[in-house]
Amino acid sequence: MLSTLTVFPAKPITAITTVENPKTLILQQCKTSKDLNQIHAHLIKTRLIHNRAITENLLESAAILLPNTMDYALSIFDDIGQPDSSAYNVMIRGLTYKQSPHDAIFLFKKMLETSVEPDEFTFPCVLKACSRLRALSEGEQVHAHILKCGFGSVEFVENTLIHMYANCGSVEVARRVFDGMSERGVVAWNSMFSGYMKSGCWEEVVKLFHRMRELNVGFDEVTMISVLTSCGRSADLELGEWINGYIEANGIKKSLALMTSLVDMYAKCGEVDTARRLFDQMDQRDVVAWSAMISGYCQANRCREALDLFNEIQKNNVDPNEVTMVSVLNACAVLGALETGKWVHFYIKKRNLKLTVTLGTALIDFYAKCGSVESSIEIFSKMASKNVFTWTALIQDMMKQIKSAGYVPNPTDARLDAEEDDKEASVSHHSEKLAIAFGLIRTPPGTTIRISKNLRVCTDCHNATKIISKVYNREIVVRDRNRFHHFKEGLCSCNDYW
Secondary structure (H helix, E strand, O other), X not given: OHHHOOOOOOOOOOHHHHHHOHHHHHHHHOOOHHHHHHHHHHHHHOOHHHOXXXXXXXXXXXXXXXXXXXXXXXXXXXXXXXXXXXXXXXXXXXXXXXXXXXXXXXXXXXXXXXXXXXXXXXXXXXXXXHHHHOOHHHHHHHHHHHHHHOOOOOHHHHHHXXXXXXXXXXXXXXHHHHHOOOOXXXXXXXXXXXXXXXXXXXXXXXXXXHHXXXXXXXXXXXXXXXXXXXXXXXXXXXXXXXXXXXXXXXXXXXXXXXXXXXXXXXXXXXXXXXXXXXXXXXXXXXXXXXXXXXXXXXXXXXXXXXXHHXXXXXXXXXXXXXXXXHHHHHHHHHHOOHHHHHHHHHHHHHOOOOOOHXXXXXXXXXXXXXXXXXXXXXXXXXXXXXXXXXXXXXXXXXXXXHHHOOOOOXXXXXXXXXXXXXXXXXXXXXXXXXXXXXXXXHOOOOOOEEEEOOOOOOHHHHHHHHHHHHHOOOOEEEEOOOOEEEEEOOEEOOOXXX
16 A cells, blocks of 8 residues: 555646646656656645546556556546546556456456446456466457447457457457457457467458458558468469569668568569568568578478578577477488587576476477487486477487487388378377387486387387387386387397297
C-alpha cells in the first residue's frame, strides 16, 4: 500500500494547469519513479488527487509508461474509492504487458463482479492477455461478454479477437470472425495472415492475399513481409517476384525487415544467387538477415559458402541466433567440419543458451555424422525434451556406426507396404533398435542392456544387435517369444538359430 512506499518531497505543479490539462502535464513531468512519487505527494497535498482525470493519468504513468512501478500503480488503484472502466482499463493494460497477464484476467473478472461495465477499450486489453497466455477458454468467455455488451462489430475489437483466436491455435474461428466483419481494414487482413503463419498454413496466406488484391484492399509493409515469408515456405516464386516488382515500381523504401524477407523468399525458392545479390545490396544487416542467407546456402547444398558467410558474421561481430547455429551445424555435418561445429557447441555453452529440441537435434546429427558417438549421446542425455527428429538423429548415428563395422540392412524384414527406397529406413526403426539406442543412452558404459518383446526377433535386428554388441562393447540380452538371446562381442548364444 501507499504507506509502505518511500515518499519524496512534493514536486510543485501549477494547480490551474493541472486541472485544465492534467494528462499533458503529468506525462511530461513524470519521467522517473522519483518524479512519480513527488507528483503523487503534491496531488495529495493540494487535494487534486480527488480529481478523477488527474488520478487516472497518474495511474497511467505508473501502470504503463514507467518501468518497475506496477506495485505503485496497484497502490494508487486501491486508493481509488470506486474505480471506473477507464481506471480498470489502464490497470488491465499495464498488467498484460508489464507484469502478469494472469493478473490482468483476474482484474477483469473483479471488474465484472463489482458491476463496472466494460467499454470497447477494455476488451482488446483482456484479449491480449488471453492471447499471451494462449488461454483459449478465457478468450471464449471474453468473446461472449463482447457480444453481450454489443461491441461485436467494433473493428478494433474484432481485430483483437482474430489475433487471440489465431494465437491460441483456433485459426478456423479466427477466420469466421474475419469473414463476419462488415468492414476489414489492413489490420484485420494482417491479423489473419499472422494467424495462418502461426499455424503453418502458408498457402492460405497466399490465397487470402490474392483475395485481398481482387477486392482492391490497400496493403502495407507488414502485409508484404507476411506474404513474402509464406511465398518462401510454399515455394511460390511467381508471387514473391510480383511483390518485389511492386516494391520497385512504387518506389517503396526497403526497410531492413522487408529486405530480409526478400532475401529469405528468394533463398527458400532456390534462387540463392538472387538472394545473395539482394543481401549484398543491404545497407545494414542484422542477425536475421545473415541467418536467412546462411540457411539459404545450406538448403541449396552450398555448404562451403554457408561456412564462408558464417566466418564473415563473426568478423562483423554479429552474435548468431538459433537459426544461424542450426544452419551452420547442418553445413558442418555435410562437410565434416568438426572444428567449426565444435566452436558452435562451445559458443552455446559459453552463452549458457537453452538446448532446444531443434538445436540439440542439430548438434546430435552433426557429431554423429562427424563420427563422435560419445558427444552425440552426451547431448541427447542432457536434452530436457526430445521429438521424433531427435531420436531419428541418434538412431542414424548408431546405424552409421554398425554399417561401418559390416552391418548390411535386410530389406526383407521391412514393412510390406513400404516403398523400395523406404525399406532400409523402415528396418532401422524396429522396436529392438529403438530400445537398444535408449539403453545405450540411459546406462553407463559396460552395463548389460536387457530387452523384452512379445514377437520373434527379426533377422535384421538379430544381425544388427550382434554388431552393436561388438561396436559398443556391450552385452545385450533380448527375450523374444521363443527364447533368450545373449549377444556379446558380435556373437549370439543361439548360434543364429531361433
